[in-house]
Amino acid sequence: MATVTPLNLQQSINTSRIKAEDMFCNSSPCCNDAGFLQKNNSLDEKSRMVGAFKESAKNQMCDNSERFTRAETDFSNLFARDLLPAKNGEEPTIQFLLEVVEILTNYVRKTFDRSTKVLDFHHPHQLLEGMEGFNLELSDQPESLEQILVDCRDTLKYGVRTGHPRFFNQLSSGLDIIGLAGEWLTSTANTNMFTYEIAPVFVLMEQLTLKKMREIIGWPNGDGDALFSPGGAISNMYSVMVARYKYFPEVKTKGMSAAPRLVLFTSEHSHYSIKKAGAVLGFGKENVILLKTDERGRVIPTDLEAKIIDAKQKGYVPLFVNATAGTTVYGAFDPINDIADICEKYNLWLHVDGAWGGGLLMSRKHRHKLSGIERANSVTWNPHKMMGVPLQCSAILVREKGILQGCNSMCAGYLFQPDKQYDVTYDTGDKAIQCGRHVDIFKFWLMWKAKGTVGFEQHIDRCLELSEYLYNKIKNREGYEMVFEGQPQHTNVCFWYIPPSLRSMPHGDERREKLHRVAPKIKAMMMECGTTMVGYQPQGDKVNFFRMVVSNHAVTKSDIDFLIDEIERLGHDL
Amino acid sequence: MATVTPLNLQQSINTSRIKAEDMFCNSSPCCNDAGFLQKNNSLDEKSRMVGAFKESAKNQMCDNSERFTRAETDFSNLFARDLLPAKNGEEPTIQFLLEVVEILTNYVRKTFDRSTKVLDFHHPHQLLEGMEGFNLELSDQPESLEQILVDCRDTLKYGVRTGHPRFFNQLSSGLDIIGLAGEWLTSTANTNMFTYEIAPVFVLMEQLTLKKMREIIGWPNGDGDALFSPGGAISNMYSVMVARYKYFPEVKTKGMSAAPRLVLFTSEHSHYSIKKAGAVLGFGKENVILLKTDERGRVIPTDLEAKIIDAKQKGYVPLFVNATAGTTVYGAFDPINDIADICEKYNLWLHVDGAWGGGLLMSRKHRHKLSGIERANSVTWNPHKMMGVPLQCSAILVREKGILQGCNSMCAGYLFQPDKQYDVTYDTGDKAIQCGRHVDIFKFWLMWKAKGTVGFEQHIDRCLELSEYLYNKIKNREGYEMVFEGQPQHTNVCFWYIPPSLRSMPHGDERREKLHRVAPKIKAMMMECGTTMVGYQPQGDKVNFFRMVVSNHAVTKSDIDFLIDEIERLGHDL
Incomplete structure (x- = not known):
């Protein structure tokens, strides 16, 4: 750094944003x-x-x-x-x-x-x-x-x-440089979202960003309410809480004994956080009724209606239906419109868990997969998954304004004083189940500024193209079996790798048992070699299979090719 | 940077920690x-x-x-x-x-x-x-x-x-440089606590640090269980959930209808998150019974016992008592041993909310204020408050091992596969109500390494000395009235500033009304001038007063003096 040219100064002059306080120091007349x-x-x-x-x-x-x-x-x-x-x-x-x-x-x-x-x-x-x-x-x-x-x-x-182009292990992957810079700034600012008083800029960024997300969902004028929460599981829990408050507000004061025996519905393929919310909030996990899915992992609407009728006949009161937009394993999108029809018919709360699939709303090409989401009462949408925002960044969005406040407010006088000099409706803390709340908005806001809406769209489209590339590459390849037929709806590609030793073995328990052990073995070797990581799991009666997902913008076709080569290299002799 | 000396190299050679991989590139034989x-x-x-x-x-x-x-x-x-x-x-x-x-x-x-x-x-x-x-x-x-x-x-x-030496507005303040570096690294690593698989080092750091915290609480061998959660309110919520699971495990499956009508006890001065937990978890906030406190804000144990007996007589089942170690406004420490005696007598879960006061456990001089905490079944302790760790860093610690897992596990097969190659008891995700969980440990672990246990002790002692300095400065000063008598237990100093115009006014409604408006007016002027920030609130029948707290290690006596001067400057003509 022997010579330093005054380029920065030049830049400052070029920009239209020279500010008063840059010109005069300490211009604070009141003090x-x-x-x-x-x-x-x-x-x-x-x-x-x-x-x-x-x-x-x-x-x-x-x-x-x-x-x-x-x-x-x-x-x-x-x-x-x-x-x-x-x-x-x-x-x-x-x-x-x-x-x-x-x-x-x-x-x-x-x-x-x-x-x-x-x-x-x-x-x-x-x-x-x-x-x-x-x-x-x-x-x-x-x-x-x-x-x-x-x-x-x-x-x-x-x-x-987790940002490596060959890390495919989680729905959240990638290392976005703008998002990273945003996180560094957030930690340096080290503040708390509960009041405008100590987070004025972040509170407003959150408000504007959440409104934009509601507009993208399709709620008129982007009206409604929302919060960033510490992850999709908590966002989903909020949806159940708000639904309960909407239909049985007295539960807040009197407890579950003030309500009839309530039941919730969600699919067998949905995220376990719905069941967990049932347990946490006092419904009981057996009162979370699991819906059948088709072979692609999508809710069968007639099964929902049948189970609603059945529950009512047994004296239960159906309250809430979760439709998943992008299931964890298959990446399936439940048919929201069909489910919304049923929810309207039976006057039930409709939540859409778009933690994983919500990002597709940013893509004109793919958002039809969430068609009907504007009919939902609440939506979970995690920008930290498909949109590549650093962890954590999860939103719970609610169509009815004021209901988060109604559901959660406790009016703590030491924090939410009504006699502040600013408009205290900007204090968000009493809407949350948390007191302090981490600043999750800034990295996301900064990424949106830096990429524009179009940048997120390109990212989504590109990830889906890559998974299509993978699907086309392996669907007829020797040694592979797809877990479900047809092109995946999301970037999830689920498949078995069949080592040569199993390829001629007759289908039956022995083959199943052997195949069940293949993915864990390959995964263990991958991790020990450190070359790549990809998830596996069983699902229902299906033995362990690989679930490939793409959400990292560093991934290229060569990385997809690498994964397949690596699976074959490590799995060939099993 | 015209000349660069090989100092770093020298340092590397000096240290005993030159590693194999530094000497040979790409030494990965398996691949x-x-x-x-x-x-x-x-x-x-x-x-x-x-x-x-x-x-x-x-x-x-x-x-x-x-x-x-x-x-x-x-x-x-x-x-x-x-x-x-x-x-x-x-x-x-x-x-x-x-x-x-x-x-x-x-x-x-x-x-x-x-x-x-x-x-x-x-x-x-x-x-x-x-x-x-x-x-x-x-x-x-x-x-x-x-x-x-x-x-x-x-x-x-x-x-x-929030790190400015004159920011006194929140229990969390300060900007610790080591903690900041830790947060920057955490965001760069951008991973998730749910499995050892993708956060091996952070999972182990969390485990070791939480064990150390349990040792400091005084549980034998540091045994038990614990998690970092997204803040004190959620940590407190965990305590209620775990208590419910301990006494009525069937609620997890069957819901609150499987349990009798349960009641929780906490003081009038305790944090609102206990009441919020009551509402969220389905107890109902009216089943959170508020205990009377003495004039210093400490629970009156006889009132607890009377209310337990009263509840039982009415057919309710007492479940849980929260003792606060460091209340939000007064900084009061409930008498844990007395409360523990009553909990033992009636077989109730004892939780200690040490979100704010837990830090005093690090000080040999002050830890007696939490005497009896080792008898608690669970403890909330927020290093992001009194220990100066950047936001967020809150721990829920539980004496009984395995109960977090029992309470919360849902056994999601896609995430917590039992057939991994490593010891899966290190996967922590199923113990949490979250799925993904932010890495809150690293900054704290790094600060502990950098300061040592003694460094935290010095920090705590210093903050308490500063608040003692403030207390001694204003207790007899003209124009000040203390909200409660005697030296505060924590760094909270609660006081009214009485402007000259009110000093000779007879006590009564008019003076009360005027005094109620003084703190908000001074606070508004402080914020508009930008010189300092300090909290205020009413409490019970007491009109708005200032609550001064010190948790920032940048604060000196001169900053305390500044605050007092500033209050007098801004409030003199009110």
């Missing part, structure tokens, strides 16, 4: 006379600034910010106590953070580098014993910052690169 | 023969490496990592699509992330600089209208990276500096 803006901290360290450019910039712009400069630093004699707010802590703080950033940017680089392993697998006991000095135990005395940096490197080294 | 480690990415950009040191290091160490170099970059023609995984995306990615880091490190610097405002307040409508071009609306088309960087700056500019 200057009180003299509170006396700087207590030392200015001494500020001499490290990059020379000519910065000085001239400061003279003209008075912007108070600095360009950082790396300085070789001996961290072996520095400790946490030497960092800010310690006296003279600024320089070690910046150098320490830059050293961390170097570790992280190297990690980012390698994540996208296919010559890097996806993981370096070790068993729990190996890591607990301390891999080459990586000691997980906590101690009474502090470690040096040098050791802390080593700990950071080791933590990444023994972890799993 | 080399398959030739999968062919690098697809271009190596061209790697020529930007810092000269002599790096080259010599690479020759000797083969460590594959690079030292980054800032390069002036024109972001106005770059877009998200130009970043990794785009071809040639590495250089713009690194430069973009470094530009973000510059914004963030400047923010960190200013956060600790007392000449910087705590906040730059604007009303919602002002921010929504677009402050000087800061446009919160999302659009269909992408914005340039230059604009994204401006958006990042603006987001921080209009936010609240």
Whole structure:
């Protein structure tokens, strides 16, 4: 960095956004006379600034910010106590953070580098014993910052690169750089969503983004209500809570004994969080009635109607139906319109669990798969899955305005004071089952700004094309059997790999037992080699099969080819 | 950076932790023969490496990592699509992330600089209208990276500096640099706690840290169970769920109708999340019975016993008692031993909500305030409050091993396969009410490594000394009235500021009404000036008063003095 050109300054002038406070320092009339803006901290360290450019910039712009400069630093004699707010802590703080950033940017680089392993697998006991000095135990005395940096490197080294182009193990994958920057900023801001008072910008970003999501769902004017929650399971739980409050508001005060015996409906292929919500909220999991699906994993609407009638005849009161838009394993989309007709007929709450499939709403080509979603009373939609937003980012969206507040408010006076100087309807905390709530919005908002709606659409379309490529590649390939017939609706491609030794074996229990062990064996070898990761599971009476999914924008056809080659390489001799 | 000394290399040699993989590249025997480690990415950009040191290091160490170099970059023609995984995306990615880091490190610097405002307040409508071009609306088309960087700056500019030494508004405050680095790493790793498979290191760190916390609580050998959850309200909800499961396990399957009419007990001063849990879980909030407190906000044990007897006589079944260790407003510690005696006598679940006060367990001087906590069946403890860990970091700890699993497991086959190659008892997902779970452990673990147990103790002791300083300063000062008598138990100092115009006014409704409006007015002025922030609220029949708390390690006596001066400056003429 021998020469530094004043490019940044030039950029600032080029943009139309030069701001008043950049031109004049400390322009805060209400307080200057009180003299509170006396700087207590030392200015001494500020001499490290990059020379000519910065000085001239400061003279003209008075912007108070600095360009950082790396300085070789001996961290072996520095400790946490030497960092800010310690006296003279600024320089070690910046150098320490830059050293961390170097570790992280190297990690980012390698994540996208296919010559890097996806993981370096070790068993729990190996890591607990301390891999080459990586000691997980906590101690009474502090470690040096040098050791802390080593700990950071080791933590990444023994972890799993979920952004690697060959990591296919989870519905959430990929490492979006804008989203990552958003998360770094979020952690630096370190605030809480419960009040506008301490998160004004984030609260408004959340409000605008959730409104946009409701518009995309198709609710008139984007009206309704919504929150980001700590994941799809909690979002689904909200939907059941709100449904209960809508039909039996007295449960909030008096408990479940004030309601008749309520039942919920969801499919055999739906996410287990609906059943879990039934258990948590006091319905009981046996009162979550599982609906039959067709061979593709989609709810059979006539089965829903039959089970509603049956439940009513037995004296139960049907309350809630969950339709899944994108099941976890098959990626199936329940027929929302048919289910909505039935819900209207029997006056039931319709929830759409679009945790995985909701992203397809962003695609003009694929959103028809969620046709009817605008008829839902509530929707779960996890941008951290198909839209590539870093974990966690899950929304619960509700069509009726005010009902989240009604359902959850407890009016805590110490937090939600009615006599604040701003419009307190912007305080969101009392709508949530949480008190403090993590800032999950910023990374998502920033990604939306950076990609535009069209960018998400391209991402979705591309992932679906890749899974179509996989499907076409293996549907008639020797040694593969598809778990269900026909092109998948989502990026889920479910298949068995049949090793040569099983190909001529007659169908029957022995073959089933052997086949059941194939996917776990291949997966174990994949993990031990570190070459790739893909999920497997049984489903109903079907033995273990692979579930391939694509949500990572780093994936190319060559990675799909690699996965197939790798399965065959590892599975050939089983 | 004209000369670079091989200091880092020297450090590596000095440490005893040079590792095998640093000495030999690509040492993965199981896979080399398959030739999968062919690098697809271009190596061209790697020529930007810092000269002599790096080259010599690479020759000797083969460590594959690079030292980054800032390069002036024109972001106005770059877009998200130009970043990794785009071809040639590495250089713009690194430069973009470094530009973000510059914004963030400047923010960190200013956060600790007392000449910087705590906040730059604007009303919602002002921010929504677009402050000087800061446009919160999302659009269909992408914005340039230059604009994204401006958006990042603006987001921080209009936010609240929760790490500022004069931010006293929330129980969670401060910006710990190690914790911040931990969060940056966590977002870069972008993984999920539900299985060991994709979060091996984090799962083990969580396990070891939670065991350490249980040891500190005083449970024999640190046995028991625990999880990090998305905040204290959810942790408290877990405690009620687990209590219900312990005494009425059939509720999980059959719902609340399988249990008698259950009641929960908690104090008038306790956190509203207990009542909320009652509403959510189907008990009904009127079945959460509020206990009387003494004038310091501590539960009166005889009132608990009387209410238990009364409930039983009415045919209710007492289930659960919450004792608060550190109430939100007064910072009061309920007498746990007395409450534990009653719980034992009547066979009730004892939960200790130590969300705020749990941190005092780290202090030999103050942990006696939680005496008896080892008798609790469950404990909530939020390191993100008194221990200064970045948001979010809340633990629910349970004395009985296996009960979280029993209460919550749904055995989802697609995620928690029993036939994995590793010990699947390390998969934690089925213990949680969530499916995916954010990695909240790493920042905390890293802080513990960096500070040691002693570092947390010093932090706690220091915060309590500062609040004692405040208490002693104002207890007899003209114009102040304490809300309760005697030295506070926690860092909460609750007081009224009485403006001169009210000092000679006779006590009565008029004075009460006027005094009720003083704190909100001062708070509004503080926020508009941006000088400091402190909370206020009414409590019972007491009109609005200030609640001062200290949890930020950047606070000094001068900041306490500043707060008092500022209250008097702003409130003098009210």
